[in-house]
Amino acid sequence: MATDTQTRRRRIGRAARRSLIEAAASELFATRGYRGASIEEIARRSGVTPPVVYDHFDSKLDLYRQLLERHFADLREVWRHHFGGDDPPRERVARSFDAWFAYVEEHPFAGRVLFRDASADPEVAAVHAAVANSSREAILPLFAAEPGAAELAGSIDGEGLEMAWVVLRGVLQGLAIWWADNP
Amino acid sequence: MATDTQTRRRRIGRAARRSLIEAAASELFATRGYRGASIEEIARRSGVTPPVVYDHFDSKLDLYRQLLERHFADLREVWRHHFGGDDPPRERVARSFDAWFAYVEEHPFAGRVLFRDASADPEVAAVHAAVANSSREAILPLFAAEPGAAELAGSIDGEGLEMAWVVLRGVLQGLAIWWADNP
DNA sequence: AAGCTAACCTAGGAGTCACTAGGTTAGCGC
DNA sequence: GCGCTAACCTAGTGACTCCTAGGTTAGCTT
Numbered sequence: 001m002a003t004d005t006q007t008r009r010r011r012i013g014r015a016a017r018r019s020l021i022e023a024a025a026s027e028l029f030a031t032r033g034y035r036g037a038s039i040e041e042i043a044r045r046s047g048v049t050p051p052v053v054y055d056h057f058d059s060k061l062d063l064y065r066q067l068l069e070r071h072f073a074d075l076r077e078v079w080r081h082h083f084g085g086d087d088p089p090r091e092r093v094a095r096s097f098d099a100w101f102a103y104v105e106e107h108p109f110a111g112r113v114l115f116r117d118a119s120a121d122p123e124v125a126a127v128h129a130a131v132a133n134s135s136r137e138a139i140l141p142l143f144a145a146e147p148g149a150a151e152l153a154g155s156i157d158g159e160g161l162e163m164a165w166v167v168l169r170g171v172l173q174g175l176a177i178w179w180a181d182n183p
Numbered sequence: 184m185a186t187d188t189q190t191r192r193r194r195i196g197r198a199a200r201r202s203l204i205e206a207a208a209s210e211l212f213a214t215r216g217y218r219g220a221s222i223e224e225i226a227r228r229s230g231v232t233p234p235v236v237y238d239h240f241d242s243k244l245d246l247y248r249q250l251l252e253r254h255f256a257d258l259r260e261v262w263r264h265h266f267g268g269d270d271p272p273r274e275r276v277a278r279s280f281d282a283w284f285a286y287v288e289e290h291p292f293a294g295r296v297l298f299r300d301a302s303a304d305p306e307v308a309a310v311h312a313a314v315a316n317s318s319r320e321a322i323l324p325l326f327a328a329e330p331g332a333a334e335l336a337g338s339i340d341g342e343g344l345e346m347a348w349v350v351l352r353g354v355l356q357g358l359a360i361w362w363a364d365n366p
Numbered sequence: 367a368a369g370c371t372a373a374c375c376t377a378g379g380a381g382t383c384a385c386t387a388g389g390t391t392a393g394c395g396c
Numbered sequence: 397g398c399g400c401t402a403a404c405c406t407a408g409t410g411a412c413t414c415c416t417a418g419g420t421t422a423g424c425t426t
Contacts, residue, residue: 011373011422035218036304039414051416052374060414121219166357174353178346194392194403222384234386235404243384 010047018056020046026067030109034064034124065127071110072135078103079139100172104179111173140165193230201239203229209250213292217247217307248310254293255318261286262322283355287362294356323348 024045028037039060043050057063082099083092104111114132207228211220222243226233240246265282266275287294297315 014373017373032304033216033218035216035413038412040412048373049375050414051376054415055373121215163358163361166361167354170353170355170357171350172353173357174349174351175346178349192392192404197403200403218383221382223382231403232405233384234406237385238403 014056017046017048017052021048021053021056021063022067025063026071026107026109026113029064029067030112034060034121061123061127064124065131067113068128068131071107071114072131074103074107074110075100075114076135076138097175101175101179104175111175111179114173136165197239200229200231200235204231204236204239204246205250208246209254209290209292209296212247212250213295217243217304244306244310247307248314250296251311251314254290254297255314257286257290257293258283258297259318259321280358284358284362294358294362297356319348 021042025037025042028042028045031037039050039053042063043053046053053063057066078099079096082096085092087095204225208220208225211225211228214220222233222236225246226236229236236246240249261282262279265279268275270278
């Protein structure tokens with residue numbers, strides 16, 4: 001058919017298209033959840049049709065996993081980079097929170113994607129749990145090394161630290177979502 | 184066809200069947216999310232076929248809304264009942280958290296359903312936001328009335344309280360889920 | 367300018383979903 | 397024991413989903 005002015009196709013490079021798909025997918029997964037985000041809409045927002053998505057990712061689950069892994073890697077990096085040092089713990093925590101906010105501000109959907117209770121599919125839940133656990137394993141030692149961490153957690157064994165992680169998770173999620181919704 | 188021993192139908196009262204459907208739906212919405220929970224599986228776990236669900240609820244969304252409203256009403260009641268009194272705030276907060284844990288222990292899926300980021304469908308998100316906001320309006324004043332609430336929140340206007348609510352929400356969700364997963 | 371690669375498309379398969387129309391029967395009241 | 401109500405069913409519709417096979421063409425390379 002004739003390529004009328006409405007439907008003329010803009011052909012761009014592979015990496016550029018992939019970036020567009022990732023951005024659209026991140027936003028849609030964040031706002032609609034795994035099942036609620038359709039490949040068709042991800043493709044349309046990337047200026048493309050569904051089959052093109054499969055030129056870049058094996059499946060919908062593969063696309064989700066890759067986004068999740070990237071965001072968790074960023075989160076790990078933020079904390080690892082800002083939590084270290086010899087300052088008083090209070091200042092290091094404040095600094096880390098600031099850095100986390102800056103990251104969320106730059107990636108408005110990361111917070112929602114990261115801490116969403118993604119238990120839609122058993123398969124999706126498994127992916128999410130695996131990635132989240134590996135991130136927890138990386139961050140928890142930062143707190144365990146703190147003097148006074150045990151009494152703050154209110155327990156001697158590891159269970160208190162588990163609870164501390166859960167609380168931190170909740171705080172980070174809540175603040176990230178609030179941050180994303182407010183100007 | 185012959186009603187063989189495998190498929191013989193047990194016919195029970197209307198209220199009893201409705202309770203079974205609500206219990207199955209609550210568990211499935213909690214573990215799989217709104218879209219992930221299918222009417223077919225809700226029906227099967229209630230010992231019934233899908234059309235029967237529609238004898239009790241207008242639609243899937245109506246079923247979800249009714250469950251949500253019940254759980255939020257319970258949460259409001261728990262906090263309203265345990266947070267009052269003249270004890271030091273610290274004790275009242277501890278008491279309220281204990282009561283919340285007791286509730287979550289008795290209703291293992293309430294915590295997940297209540298604070299799940301239910302933004303799957305615009306329609307679902309609207310229902311969830313409406314119910315959650317009405318609950319927030321009921322609980323926030325409990326904190327606003329506290330002496331020292333403003334400085335704790337770190338702000339003079341209402342914005343600090345909004346943040347406090349978001350944090351509390353995140354913590355409650357995190358702890359509720361953790362509580363449900365641990366013995 | 368011609369060719370070739372790869373970016374992109376149309377068309378459709380196969381499965382799942384919420385929901386409905388209309389018939390069947392179990393078990394209570396009499 | 398018998399009818400009648402309501403609890404429950406079978407069978408299907410239409411819409412939506414992920415994903416694929418195979419063809420088309422834009423635009424870089426030479």
